[in-house]
Amino acid sequence: xxxxxQPPSMxxxxxxxxxxxxxHSTISGNEYVYWYRQIHSQGPQYIIHGLKNNETNEMASxxxxxxxxxxxxxxxxxxLRDTAVYYCIVRSFSTGGFKTIFGAGTRLFVKA
Amino acid sequence: NAGVTxxxxxxxxxxxxxxxxxxxxxxxxxxMSWYRQDPGMGLRLIHYSVGAGITDQGEVPNGYNVxxxxxxxxxxxxxxxxxxxxxxxxxxxxxxxxxxxYTFGSGTRLTVV
Numbered sequence: 001x002x003x004x005x006q007p008p009s010m011x012x013x014x015x016x017x018x019x020x021x022x023x024h025s026t027i028s029g030n031e032y033v034y035w036y037r038q039i040h041s042q043g044p045q046y047i048i049h050g051l052k053n054n055e056t057n058e059m060a061s062x063x064x065x066x067x068x069x070x071x072x073x074x075x076x077x078x079x080l081r082d083t084a085v086y087y088c089i090v091r092s093f094s095t096g097g098f099k100t101i102f103g104a105g106t107r108l109f110v111k112a
Numbered sequence: 113n114a115g116v117t118x119x120x121x122x123x124x125x126x127x128x129x130x131x132x133x134x135x136x137x138x139x140x141x142x143x144m145s146w147y148r149q150d151p152g153m154g155l156r157l158i159h160y161s162v163g164a165g166i167t168d169q170g171e172v173p174n175g176y177n178v179x180x181x182x183x184x185x186x187x188x189x190x191x192x193x194x195x196x197x198x199x200x201x202x203x204x205x206x207x208x209x210x211x212x213x214y215t216f217g218s219g220t221r222l223t224v225v
Contacts, residue, residue: 046214
């Protein structure tokens with residue numbers, strides 16, 4: 001599975017959009033982009049995933065560039081409860097994602 | 113529907129002791145995995161299973177054993193605990209019928225003294 005690069009930390013003002021970037025320049029055609037988040041010491045939580053089209057759900061939006069080498073997770077109206085570590089992962093769905101490997105992630109601080 | 117249940121939540125072991133961390137899921141998920149997370153670090157994959165009777169090693173398997181005799185349960189055994197195994201352990205599961213992500217348990221915080 002392709003590796004990802006994320007900034008170690010970011011700040012965001014409460015109520016503003018939080019845009020978390022992820023670089024996955026070695027992504028291959030059958031690999032999906034997944035995002036999880038981990039709030040404090042809880043277990044990680046699945047947020048969203050996509051292949052090449054932009055995706056939106058009740059938690060966030062995922063924007064994938066046309067060449068698929070990078071993506072951005074958007075939390076449209078960040079709240080203090082969105083303070084967490086956000087992980088970007090790419091994996092091949094065809095292999096079933098047996099070995100889902102987490103990197104260091106981005107620590108997002110939402111400030112009042 | 114309880115999701116992924118891990119027991120115990122906290123455990124203190126002496127060096128050399130053995131123990132089993134329990135993980136159970138009631139969602140009929142085929143895939144299950146164990147991760148460890150050291151303070152201030154990301155998650156590292158220990159072992160994973162793609163179904164009953166099938167397991168394989170992850171990134172950091174040494175010192176741990178797993179088995180998968182049923183779909184529901186995926187216990188993690190520490191054979192001879194070492195201080196380097198002090199960590200938070202997370203179990204996760206996912207269905208093959210969905211491309212959604214893993215569901216994680218709430219973790220077991222293990223300290224080896």
